[in-house]
Amino acid sequence: MSQSLGYWGVPLAVLGGILRLSPPFLFVSLGECLTEKSGRINLGQEGTLVMGAMSAYGISYLSGSPWLGVLAAGAVGFILGSIHGWFCSRPRVNDIALGIAMMFLGEGLAFYLGRGLIQPQAAQLASVNLGWWSHQPEIVAALKINILLPVGLALAVIMWWAFRYTRWGMIVRLAGESTDASRAMGYSINTIRFLATAIGGFIAAIGGAFLSLYYPGSWNDNISSGQGLMAVALVIFARWNPINCIYAAVIFGGAKAIGPALQAAGYSSYTYLMNAAPYVLTMVIMIITCSRTRAWVGAPAELGASLR
Amino acid sequence: MRISQGQLWLNFPMVNAVRARSGFLLRLAESLTITGAALLASVMVFSIFVAIMKVNPLQALYAMYLGAFGTSFSWQVTLVKASPLLLTGLCTALPMRTGLIVIGGEGAFVLGGLFAAEAAHFVPGAPTIIVWLVMAAAGCLVGGIWIMIPAALRVYRGVNETISTLLMNYIAIAIFNQLVEGLFHDPNSLNNPSTYSIGDNNMIGDIGNSQVHWGLIVGMGVCVLAWILVHHTTLGFSADLAGGNPKAARLSGIRINRVILWFAFLGGACAGLAGMIQVAAVQERANDGLNVGYGYAGILVAFMARQDPLAIIPVAVLLGGVHAGKILLATQLGLPNSAALVFQGLLFLFILGAETLYGRFSIFQPQVRT
Numbered sequence: 001m002s003q004s005l006g007y008w009g010v011p012l013a014v015l016g017g018i019l020r021l022s023p024p025f026l027f028v029s030l031g032e033c034l035t036e037k038s039g040r041i042n043l044g045q046e047g048t049l050v051m052g053a054m055s056a057y058g059i060s061y062l063s064g065s066p067w068l069g070v071l072a073a074g075a076v077g078f079i080l081g082s083i084h085g086w087f088c089s090r091p092r093v094n095d096i097a098l099g100i101a102m103m104f105l106g107e108g109l110a111f112y113l114g115r116g117l118i119q120p121q122a123a124q125l126a127s128v129n130l131g132w133w134s135h136q137p138e139i140v141a142a143l144k145i146n147i148l149l150p151v152g153l154a155l156a157v158i159m160w161w162a163f164r165y166t167r168w169g170m171i172v173r174l175a176g177e178s179t180d181a182s183r184a185m186g187y188s189i190n191t192i193r194f195l196a197t198a199i200g201g202f203i204a205a206i207g208g209a210f211l212s213l214y215y216p217g218s219w220n221d222n223i224s225s226g227q228g229l230m231a232v233a234l235v236i237f238a239r240w241n242p243i244n245c246i247y248a249a250v251i252f253g254g255a256k257a258i259g260p261a262l263q264a265a266g267y268s269s270y271t272y273l274m275n276a277a278p279y280v281l282t283m284v285i286m287i288i289t290c291s292r293t294r295a296w297v298g299a300p301a302e303l304g305a306s307l308r
Numbered sequence: 309m310r311i312s313q314g315q316l317w318l319n320f321p322m323v324n325a326v327r328a329r330s331g332f333l334l335r336l337a338e339s340l341t342i343t344g345a346a347l348l349a350s351v352m353v354f355s356i357f358v359a360i361m362k363v364n365p366l367q368a369l370y371a372m373y374l375g376a377f378g379t380s381f382s383w384q385v386t387l388v389k390a391s392p393l394l395l396t397g398l399c400t401a402l403p404m405r406t407g408l409i410v411i412g413g414e415g416a417f418v419l420g421g422l423f424a425a426e427a428a429h430f431v432p433g434a435p436t437i438i439v440w441l442v443m444a445a446a447g448c449l450v451g452g453i454w455i456m457i458p459a460a461l462r463v464y465r466g467v468n469e470t471i472s473t474l475l476m477n478y479i480a481i482a483i484f485n486q487l488v489e490g491l492f493h494d495p496n497s498l499n500n501p502s503t504y505s506i507g508d509n510n511m512i513g514d515i516g517n518s519q520v521h522w523g524l525i526v527g528m529g530v531c532v533l534a535w536i537l538v539h540h541t542t543l544g545f546s547a548d549l550a551g552g553n554p555k556a557a558r559l560s561g562i563r564i565n566r567v568i569l570w571f572a573f574l575g576g577a578c579a580g581l582a583g584m585i586q587v588a589a590v591q592e593r594a595n596d597g598l599n600v601g602y603g604y605a606g607i608l609v610a611f612m613a614r615q616d617p618l619a620i621i622p623v624a625v626l627l628g629g630v631h632a633g634k635i636l637l638a639t640q641l642g643l644p645n646s647a648a649l650v651f652q653g654l655l656f657l658f659i660l661g662a663e664t665l666y667g668r669f670s671i672f673q674p675q676v677r678t
Contacts, residue, residue: 044471087657090664096470097409098660100607105653111646112361226478232471272489276482277474291468 009138017251017257018051019149020215024049024180024227025186025249026152027207029234030159031200033242036235038196039176039189042084044203046228047106048077052208054114057219058199061122066213068149069122073209074202080106081201085194103228114286117219121250146214148206155203159242172196176300204231225256226279233282236289255281272275275302331674338672339614346662350654363641375636387520388590390628392417392434394527395582396606397613397620398534399455402575404471404615406568407551408459412473413579414603415480415529416451418594420580421587422484423450425594426492426505439510443584444519446652451580452573453494454480461573463565503593505570512589523585527624530578532615537574547571579603606632608656630655 021115028045035042051064052073060069071238084102088095118127150265175182175192207227234252238244259274355365362380362393399413414504425444428439437678461467461613492503512521538544550609557564583598591597613619634648 028509070463083657087661088657090661091632092666094409094660094663097611098657099658100411100474101653101660103653104604104649108646108651108653112644115646130595132388159373163581229474229478233475271487272482276529279482282475282481283527286467287461287465290461290466290468292464300572 007265010261010273012138012142014254016144017144018253019145020253022249022253023146023149023152023210023233024207024224024254025252026156026245027148027210027227027229028204028231029157029238029245030152030229030242031202031204031207032235032237033200033245034083034159034172034203035193035197035200035239036303037234037240038172038193038301039179039300040193040197041087041099041101041232041303042081042197042200043096043232044080044084044102044106045099045226045231046224046226047103047110047203048080048201048204049208049211049228050224051080051106051108052077052205053212054110054117054208054219054225055119055205056209057122057212058114059123060213061117061120064123066123066125069213070125070206070209073205077208078198079200079201080205082194085197086109086201088197089190089194110219113231114219114221119245122213122219124217125210127214128256147208147209148214152206153233154245156242156246157243163242173300176302179302187196198307204228204298225275225287230278230282231253232288236280236299237285240300241298248283252278252281320333334672334674336665338669339619341587341669341672342613342662342665343659344656345665347655349403350651350658353654353658354651355655356645358647360644363643368469368641368643369638371636371640372491372630372633375633377635380633381519385520385560385563385632386625386628387524389631390624391524391527391589392586393605393609393624393627394481394524394531394620395578396583396603397609397624398531398606398617399451399579399582399603400607400610400618401613401615401617402534402538402578403455403459403568403608405544405547405563406571407554407571408462409457409470410458410473410572411470411574411607412455412458412476412482413479413606414599415477415603416579417586417603417606418484418577418598419454419584420447420451421460421583421585421598422492422503423447424580424584425503425506427439428510429504436510439506440588442606443506443588444581447580447584448577449580451481451583452575452577455576455579456573459569477603484594484599487647494593494651497593497595500595502593504521505540505590505593508592510584510588511592512591519588521585523589526585527582528621531617531620534574535651538617543570544565544660555643581673600607604635605652608613608652608659611656612659627652 028049032042032045055076056073060066079080080102084098087098088094099124125146125148127144127146129140129144131140134140163173171187172192174185175189177185179189211223230252232244234248238248239298255278259271259277262274263271358365358368362647375382377383387538395465396413396417399416400410403410424443424447431439431442447490454472454476458469458472459474462469488503489501492505494502514521515525521637538547547555547563547568550567554564582602586598587594599638605627609623611621613623630652631650634645637643637647638645
């Protein structure tokens with residue numbers, strides 16, 4: 001840590017960390033939000049994220065175009081989401097348990113297919129420098145943001161708007177709120193949820209592309225540190241509102257950034273416990289927001305059955 | 309009498325006698341058939357995957373079979389791998405009888421192993437049997453409490469136990485790493501941070517002159533005990549009632565919350581015991597070698613066994629075979645461990661998907677006398 005910044009180095013490092021660490025959280029939570037709005041939970045977003053990271057890196061390396069990699073990640077996420085969606089549209093298949101299977105499958109496939117990608121260097125996504133006004137190298141480094149970040153922010157706003165004001169958004173919400181009403185209107189619950197899970201997988205996988213094509217910007221087996229796992233918790237925290245997903249992503253990114261920032265500043269005695277901070281935070285949030293007697297505020301009604 | 313397709317081709321006296329009398333045999337036949345079909349489907353999809361990767365699928369399957377059940381040596385490897393799965397399987401299966409999907413076996417396993425290894429030092433120089441008992445008590449207690457926490461959160465605060473146990477696995481591993489490198493660290497273990505050794509004379513030995521340790525027998529014994537608990541005790545019956553119909557259970561005076569907490573504790577204690585056995589029979593000390601996914605594989609075991617403690621025994625041996633088979637898959641065909649992870653994921657997917665087939669085939673339905 002630089003001497004010139006003194007103790008300001010820690011908050012600056014946290015801010016930089018948030019800008020680098022939040023986008024994957026944002027994308028997985030937006031994807032999960034879409035799926036859950038339709039009344040189903042996909043616990044396999046971790047597999048989707050890792051698979052997305054691997055395919056984005058691979059395609060970017062082979063084609064030289066990182067944007068093609070992002071697209072490929074989305075397509076792979078779409079496929080994984082549709083597998084989950086198809087299985088869960090069968091009666092008596094538990095969506096939460098199936099999510100765990102998808103997590104293993106996604107991770108296994110990604111580790112297997114990504115064996116050859118650990119060494120080569122793939123073309124990375126471009127970034128925008130917001131710290132041009134400063135001469136402090138730390139500030140310049142901290143304020144670099146990736147183009148996918150504004151894309152994610154825009155997506156959150158679009159999703160919020162779509163859920164509120166468009167026909168498609170209403171149909172998805174209806175499927176999540178009341179199966180009976182949805183059927184009465186003549187919509188197929190299974191089709192809606194299938195599409196919501198598949199598109200949710202598409203969005204979540206873009207978060208994976210951010211991991212491998214920007215930060216940390218390489219491919220290895222430990223690329224995801226559980227961002228996909230926490231998607232479900234983020235959406236609970238965001239109360240199923242895409243705009244709130246932004247805040248949730250910032251808080252979780254911040255929780256992740258505090259450990260390394262403190263370590264860089266010289267506090268390194270509880271590194272491992274610091275790494276567990278996001279998980280503990282999630283637990284605390286769940287304990288605070290849950291209740292035995294009343295339904296979750298803002299939760300899609302059909303979700304209650306599978307979440308409690 | 310309704311005549312269905314199944315009855316037309318299976319309409320001979322013995323089958324009918326069985327179908328009229330015994331729901332148990334029919335249920336057994338149904339789960340065997342459906343699980344077998346799911347197994348076959350995952351083997352087929354895995355073969356296609358392997359073939360795309362330009363490896364002969366028959367060769368791969370044969371290597372896996374050889375590594376798992378081909379020789380007496382591979383049987384021994386399989387059984388060693390199966391012995392923790394017997395107990396981590398119970399960690400998911402027992403709470404599931406009360407309707408909770410607990411996937412926190414990994415956390416209970418590593419923490420149980422860690423605290424068991426540490427507990428051995430509280431009784432220095434004690435007779436081996438005492439050391440084992442203290443270790444087992446520590447492992448069971450830590451594992452049991454670890455799973456009881458999410459169960460209590462579920463019962464009293466409505467926190468979804470699947471998500472909380474998943475998160476707690478990561479917290480457990482963080483605590484594990486922190487303690488192994490900090491408070492419980494043996495300064496002599498530089499390359500591979502570990503706790504102190506439990507002592508060579510305190511190791512659980514092998515059965516006869518095989519390389520399979522006695523932990524296997526302990527695991528099987530616990531499975532049998534769990535089967536008795538589930539099927540032949542009042543507590544087990546209350547658990548099934550609480551899992552099947554909580555309202556009816558409450559009306560008949562069962563204290564559901566207490567039953568749920570007990571089953572969660574017992575499940576966690578099993579996983580903790582598995583960790584203790586892994587330390588006392590294989591590892592000699594707690595280190596990163598504990599954290600290799602036995603807890604997660606236990607979830608698969610429980611689902612494949614359909615939460616029946618006795619069915620866990622063959623399923624754990626089968627899954628132990630998959631884990632043993634991947635060694636030969638790697639050395640003979642160069643397929644990395646992640647290939648076995650793919651197979652495990654496919655198997656899990658199809659086992660869970662096959663859940664939808666239960667009750668669909670009329671030949672497995674008990675005949676109603678008219």
